[in-house]
Amino acid sequence: MTLLHIAVLAPFLFALLVPFLFKYLRKIHTGWFVMLVPLVLFIYFVSYLSTTSNGGSVMERFEWVPSLGINFDLYLDGLSLLFALLITGIGTLIILYSIYYLSDKKERLNHFYVYILLFMGAMLGVVLSDNIIVLYVFWEITSISSALLISYWYTKDASVYGAQKSMYVTVFGGLTMLGGFSLLYVMTETFSIREMIAGSDIILNHELFLPAMILVLVGAFTKSAQFPFHIWLPDAMEAPTPVSAYLHSATMVKAGIYLVARMTPVFGGGAEWFWIITSFGIFTMLWGGLSALRQKDLKAILAFSTISQLGMIMSLLGAGSAAFYYMDGDNALYTTAILAAVFHLINHATFKGSLFMVAGIIDHETGTRDIRKLGGLMTIMPITATISIIGLAAMAGLPPFNGFLSKELFFTGITNVVQYDMWNGDTIGILLPVIAWVASIFTFTYSAIIFFRTFRGKFKPEKLPAEKVHEAPAGMLISPIVLALAVLLISIFPNILAYSIIEPAMMSILPGILSEGTNFHVDIYHWHGINLELMMTIVVVIIGTIIYMTMDKWSKLGIYQKDEDIITTIYDHGYDGLIKGSQWVTGIQMTGLLRDYIAYMVGALVLLMFYTMFRFDAFQFSMNNTSQIQPFMYLILAVLIISIILLPSVKSRMTGIILAGFGGFLVAFVFMVFRAPDLALTQLMVETVSVVMFMAVFYHLPNLTKEEIKPLTKAVNIIIATGAGLMVTLVSISAFTFGQIVPLETIAEYYLENSKILAGGYNVVNVILVDFRGLDTMLELLVLAIAAFGVISLIKLRLGESDDV
Template sequence: MISVLLLFAPVAAALFVPFLASRLRGIHTGWFVLAVPVLLFIYYMGFLPQVKDGGVHIGELSWIPSYGISLTSYIDGLSLMFSLLITGIGALVVLYSIFYLDKAKERLGNFYVYLLMFMTAMLGVVQSDNMIALYGFWELTSISSFLLIGYWYTRDRSRFGALKSMMITVFGGLMMLGGFVLLYLMGGTFSVRELVSMAPELAEHSLFTWALVLVLLGAFTKSAQFPFYIWLPDAMEAPTPVSAYLHSATMVKAGLYLVARFTPIFAASEIWVWLVTSVGVLTLFWGSFFAVKQTDLKGILAFSTVSQLGLIMSLLGASAAAFHVEGAAETMFKYAGFAAIFHLVNHAAFKGSLFMVAGIVDHETGTRDIRKLGGLMALMPVTFTIALIGSLSMAGLPPFGGFLSKELFLTGMLSLGELDLFAPASWGTVLLVVAWIASVFTFIYSFYFVFRTFTGKHKPDLLPKSAHEAPAGMLISPALLGLIVVAIFFVPNFVGDWIVKPAVAAVQPFMYGSPADVDVHVAAWHGHITPELMMTIGIVIAGLVLYWLLPKWQGAYRIFPEYLTLNRLYDSTMIFAETGMNRLSRSYMNGLIRSYLIYMFAGIVIIVLGSMVVKDAFAVSFEGTAPIGPIEIGLLAVLVASVVTTLIARKRLTAILALGAAGYVVALLFVIFKAPDLALTQLVIETVSVALYLLAFYHLPKLSRHDEKRKFRVGNAIIAAGVGLMMALLAMSASSQKALPSISQFYKDTVYSEAGGGNIVNVILVDYRGFDTLFEIAVLSIAAIGILGMIKLRLSRKGDQHEKQ
């Protein structure tokens, strides 16, 4: 229970942020917000011993028990690793933001509310065992990231990037929800743990592949996989602390988490293996290739993030391949799952530090344009050191953690050559070659980022500000992340035993029964030359040559026409949709209430009568109905005459009186059929309606029937006849075939004994339908207040006009 409530600790703290931001003039609000992720990080650290031994922690809070929906805090190796990243990196980002965001210029209250909201959403995603709760938190990440990306909402690019990210990720979320519903239909439960236990049975279901594809759409859109990656570069318009948190360590990894969490369910499908692996390798290559084209520091990091996310995604796909190989624990496939989790941790550390470095450069020089930068190493030595550590780790060079996970990545890609499912074994070789080429470009953009910024000729005349080293407070967070990157290289198995192996056991339960069974030992040198080491040497040589020749071939990017890009396709689609919807809206939104009523009535007639035809629901039976005598027939004749008079009247007064007569006749019918409450209501409504018509008589429009076109009147007649026919058939069919006994007997039996009343109508309104009546009163009250406000507004305007005169 406590662990579930702590999921909402950040958003609960956010309720106090506006108060603190407005009251604490001399203290940065971030110092108070910092306590939230720090305390949560310490709390989750306490689960490490339990999870390392293969244990799990489950906290549950019932939400909608009738539908099997609950809020769950399921902490195993995978969710604990993500929870530590969310709170640990979150704490460093908050610390960094204290020195990055000026409390005198920025709306800190808004920023920290959005950030804490996002923290709760991410914790909910990674700890939810219930798929519906997971979806709710998933969409909350999209909403909060929209607010964070659009934090500087006065900038056009910020609003555009926020909307673009939300459109794509929400689309993926809806697809994912469809996959969850299909899984529920197959397994009869929303619990991911229970679905994992019945994975073999689910794999035989006809809906299995559809669920697989829909879940992957959610994962691919959130983790910026090809072709959905286009939202991530535009999201760089967010403040740098947001980019360092959302787009390197947390939000973009939600899709990776989803694939990792559902791998035990979908690993039985060869489609899952090849689709996840292929899309991951393609994204790895695409992101790394186009990262070298960018001239904005955050743009380079955005495409490098796309590339690294593709790398991890491909490893998760390869880890699922172990399900299909005999003796998988003895093959290289066991390294794929370990490499995915290990590199995920490494990437969070070095990419978080690099984003903060980009923010520092922008903060201290006034620009992120790499064409204006250079020679900053002497002016910003500490920042250069941090950037060098992060960049070399991203390039996969020792002595940094990225080297170790990159070697494991190459091992995982080599293992694909042994796989022959429904695709030829040569397909694995193709993926290996593409991954190697992408690794070369990864090397290039890593060097491109750090050396083009900090070495070469200094260009002070191109900089908006005089470059200098950042304040110590801004350097603490990236420096700590840089130290983590170095420490992972020297003590990789400490991180592996306590964090990586428990997560791997959760991703590959078909291979490992507990974290102790994950027999992967990480080492920088294995005592002999390995194929992975030879591939690394080739990457370094090719990378150095291409980086040295970069000015000669970088212009090749201009060959690609802009009108053929995915961004142009997205823009064209949005413009087409907007203009098309505007044209469609203008075609029927003519401002006439009469037209809108025609649309609504026509739609109702089509839906209701169409449903009755499809379901063969027509039935007519007069059994048990009241007899119709001369009085009823006479009243009906008067009713018809009143309605016809209303339609053909040439004067407004005649139409109003005829309409009132029709209403009073209906009231008399209610009296005859012993419904005094309905009769009283009808009489009151008709009296008030006629009185209102007469009060507004002078302002009513003139009846000009001769100017109307004949076909318009015919259309009205058709719609009116259709509505009348529909209601008549619906009433007779409903009265003639009752699937359930009338509820009136229940009211008769309980109105006195249960509700303590004598008047059955009053008791129904006050007790049985008390909330309905309350809401009706509330609606009437709101309408009355609105009318009163409009009257006062009109009177005040008249008074102002008289004063001017």
């Protein structure tokens, strides 16, 4: 295992130590120890900048399940390094912020830091994994750890609701993504992303291209909150602010962006990939911006703002994918969109991370995030206000901040679509820059709302829960100040990251199109002359200002008063419908009668088996090569059948137990006749113990009373019982006959021949359980372990001391 593997696993390993640090080192805030993990990892990943900036990459292999092609292979290039630096760099700042935001006396910090380390390690695994199955495993860990962080304050119903919604949406997307990965494996016979990129021509021309692409995109869209899967992100704001700033602005929501960027060389070049990503991204940008205008909570505004900004980045990746259609075309025409996507990805992490922290500071110091209660905080919290001005100006796309630079590139990249002479880009494509321009107006407007409604105007201390409002402590200000300085640094020196981070990331997204030796380099600058993009920005500022100045009129409209997303309403109604439907189905199934449960299970099994046998024409009947049956066996079988037929009519439990035991002993005798002593011995032991135990229990119960059973129920029972008997009989005869028609090696022969060779054991039954069915057995043990933990939890989490509990 290499250092790169250890870097991915380090957060998981350190998470094991957190409970002990929290318990035994209570005088020191646990966050100081945890912060060392992302800080060291950030320094470690910085050491790879020289490798990726020169066009190099690192592949580290570790065999996990080599027989299935599933290996813990890590691949580090410009794209994965960019995300690794964001995950660890901003992670360091977030943990520093949380040290002052979360009290070590009031909060369960051991849980918080365990969850955040799990998330950090999972995100590193997502962006560094070359094997798509390993990537999927880490992907789902991000969903689980994110839900745990969102529900950190689990006593609040809103926190639990937000965690559940994020789990439902993102896990659903993860499962569809796994389906897409499976189809990719069918097409390429590999789980390696590198090998898939090399075989992209096969994928593009395969009949499974479209379903695989759609399934993968659903996974990406759910994680990156693209319409209509965006609904989980606003409710995730119930998490503590450090979680919102880390997961929902800088890292987790960027996982879908990463997946689309990584899969662009695989699916790029197809009209479906181009239009789906670009269209959904642009509409998400518009929807998020419009929804943000209606919000009254600072974090809610920032949440919908994040949705809008993610849509913007996603649309740029879609627009830039056209470069794979014209491999030898004008690179600048297509690569500007990719440049804007990568650049804005970095810029968004800086200004949005700082803004979320500012929202947390305001909530922490004033006791509210409601903009209707805030105002006049500029003189009271000048440092916080300054950070906000920088972050909001960058988000609004105002010069000379970094957001202006990437927004101008966004306008260029999205207007270039009109020049595409394929896929109707020169006709329908005109809608894309128009929608992008309208969405940018909304971005400017809600940025103005945040600043002026929070920091300007009249101070309203009577509406604030806090007794005295003051500036945040220095420790809480360090992290947002660092991010605000990053905004300024990029604004003043726009090419500071061009050659070390942006260019290598672009080359990873467009391999073969952008590479060492091609006429390509990043050159970002403020002044491009008076052009279309600048005119669009000027009009954005003018119209956005007018909308803000007339907000009193707009706020009276019904659409403004409804701050809940219509898709959330649909989700809630659908969720309630699923619950009611499941309750209805459960009411039918869970009757409390063992007879009904057996009827459901046996009936389903009979239908499934009969369908399968008919579907594949598997029913065969031949009595050739059968052994002679001795006359006394007919007598034994007749007695067995009579005892079974008499069972339903007996009125005494003791008589029923005797008849059932008698039938069981006769079955054991049949096993002896057919030379199966091990089965006979097992049957005798089980039957003896069962009869004794039943007699000991049922002796004390009253006699059976005649139960009135409806004729329809009797008929259904007879049909199911008859069907089960026919199924077993016909399947047994067909299996016997099929073995004569097609001489195949039996499963028994395989185990007998290979138990010693492959597993080193002579006891075939034990070898099957431990080795051949090793994974199944391990999962059974896992289920038992989970059940044990559940029992322990129920014992520890007693609801009260009353006798009723």
